[in-house]
Amino acid sequence: MLALLSVLLLVAAYTLISHRQHQVNPRDTTIPSWGQLADGVRKFTQLDRKEERWIVEDSIATSRRFSYGIGLGVTCGFVLGMLMGCFSSLEAFLQPPMALLAKVPQTAALAVYFVAFGTGMSMYVAMIALGIIPALAVTVHLAIKDLPSEMLDKAYTLGASNFEVVTEVVFKQVLPKFIDAVRLAIGPAIVFLIAAEMVVGDVGFGYRIRLQFKLTNMNVVYPYLAILACFGFALDYGLRLLQAKLCPWYQRGSK
Amino acid sequence: MTSTEQHNFGLHCRGVSHWFGDNKVLFNLNLKVDAGQFVALVGPSGCGKSTLLRAILGTHLPEEGEILTQQNGRLLNAARPGRDRGIVYQKYSLYPFLTALDNVALGLKLDQTTTAFRWLNWSAWATKRVKFRERAAAFLEKVGLGQAMHLYPSEMSGGMQQRVAIAQALIMEPEIILLDEPFGALDEATREELQEMLLRLYEENREANARGNKPPYTLVIVTHELNEAIRVGDRLVGLSQYWDWKAAGHERSPGATVVYDKPAPIFCPDERPDYELFADIRKEIRHVVYNPEVFQDPDEHISLSPTR
Numbered sequence: 001m002l003a004l005l006s007v008l009l010l011v012a013a014y015t016l017i018s019h020r021q022h023q024v025n026p027r028d029t030t031i032p033s034w035g036q037l038a039d040g041v042r043k044f045t046q047l048d049r050k051e052e053r054w055i056v057e058d059s060i061a062t063s064r065r066f067s068y069g070i071g072l073g074v075t076c077g078f079v080l081g082m083l084m085g086c087f088s089s090l091e092a093f094l095q096p097p098m099a100l101l102a103k104v105p106q107t108a109a110l111a112v113y114f115v116a117f118g119t120g121m122s123m124y125v126a127m128i129a130l131g132i133i134p135a136l137a138v139t140v141h142l143a144i145k146d147l148p149s150e151m152l153d154k155a156y157t158l159g160a161s162n163f164e165v166v167t168e169v170v171f172k173q174v175l176p177k178f179i180d181a182v183r184l185a186i187g188p189a190i191v192f193l194i195a196a197e198m199v200v201g202d203v204g205f206g207y208r209i210r211l212q213f214k215l216t217n218m219n220v221v222y223p224y225l226a227i228l229a230c231f232g233f234a235l236d237y238g239l240r241l242l243q244a245k246l247c248p249w250y251q252r253g254s255k
Numbered sequence: 256m257t258s259t260e261q262h263n264f265g266l267h268c269r270g271v272s273h274w275f276g277d278n279k280v281l282f283n284l285n286l287k288v289d290a291g292q293f294v295a296l297v298g299p300s301g302c303g304k305s306t307l308l309r310a311i312l313g314t315h316l317p318e319e320g321e322i323l324t325q326q327n328g329r330l331l332n333a334a335r336p337g338r339d340r341g342i343v344y345q346k347y348s349l350y351p352f353l354t355a356l357d358n359v360a361l362g363l364k365l366d367q368t369t370t371a372f373r374w375l376n377w378s379a380w381a382t383k384r385v386k387f388r389e390r391a392a393a394f395l396e397k398v399g400l401g402q403a404m405h406l407y408p409s410e411m412s413g414g415m416q417q418r419v420a421i422a423q424a425l426i427m428e429p430e431i432i433l434l435d436e437p438f439g440a441l442d443e444a445t446r447e448e449l450q451e452m453l454l455r456l457y458e459e460n461r462e463a464n465a466r467g468n469k470p471p472y473t474l475v476i477v478t479h480e481l482n483e484a485i486r487v488g489d490r491l492v493g494l495s496q497y498w499d500w501k502a503a504g505h506e507r508s509p510g511a512t513v514v515y516d517k518p519a520p521i522f523c524p525d526e527r528p529d530y531e532l533f534a535d536i537r538k539e540i541r542h543v544v545y546n547p548e549v550f551q552d553p554d555e556h557i558s559l560s561p562t563r
Contacts, residue, residue: 148347149314150344153336154336154347157312157337158423161369164370247352
């Protein structure tokens, strides 16, 4: 009930501010009225001169780049974290590069990615993946280090092999923490992708927002931002559901 | 003694010594636990109880000596934790991501199936899984947790968790079960219930002995509660660093060893012991094992002689 009220208040405040702005300047596009916003939505959902709908083209491009990047990053982050947690030699070997990589701001390193990977799909994927791998790997690594040795020793007394200790005990303990880490990595991943699209993209959300912002078509920019926010929220919610499904013990335990 | 009887032990520590650099912990410790015995291990803090337990479990090997268990007549050296030895810890006793039922069934799954079998032969695994869970359910009934099978550890009380942990170890039918201060974090009433549960297992041992079968459970329980040791154990073993090592020709304390080893009174599960009657035993143990002023001849209070 209070949540609904806060949303209504936001809508009312926006309407008021927009209305005041249009009293000063009727042609204003920085704080578009609801009618202008509807025009903007029409603009990106209708066919343009190239017989394309912006929203469809942008969504396909951005979501493909995002899913490949996240997919690779999540896989590598998990595998590297497990390796670091399970083998002390790999831990010593991988820790310095991870610590270094974690400290490089991805958006500042954009130029490096363009030089190394060009401006195609591989650049976006590399940027997202390398951006989220350190945080994910460190989370998994620390989660494994946190496991009490009693739990592992006990697994051996129950007849587990080394491999089974990893799959049946370590993996299951680490999984919910890993899902939490992925949830936290979604935000940075979107930032990296949009930033790269803004600089070199010729299609995609970042490209469209930059272009329309230059034309001060904020009636396109705001709905695009809203869509991005919804996308991020939906992913987060989905991951929470996944965690509740795969690790029903986790939330109960943290109560 | 025939050769089969000679081999009828659950655990045999032979000349076990351990030290961490200059810190001498265990010295020439000999302890032979017969199958079916419930050994209560007591000793002052710092006497190396935990070190000994870890050595028996196989996670931290002793510097000298050997620790043997046997399985199907085969001698096993405790080089690493294995399914011939069970353990019940005070903390971290259960896997938080499994329900009580699956915690108990876990050992059957790990011991009797392989990862490849479970991943590749789904239908056969599903059948086996049902059987394992039925056996686990029967075990949980036995320890009085029929109602709590589908609870996660975080939803159980400390006493329930320890019951499940004991069932988890029992279902593997190990040669020996080690309990490391298992009831240390529980309140008095719960402790007594769990002691009764252990005594019920001891009763099964006696019935098996009476029928001439091999008793199913062999236990080493480490506790700091003398009354608990007297009630649960059928044998009291005191480990102490306060023994007469000067007489044995050492200049500094070479570490703790067994200074007390006597049979304990045996109780029925429903019998409420009158602890007043054991004041003498407690006094003797406090004197011999716990008192740092008393340097005991290590052989004086050993009536259950280990093989030296």
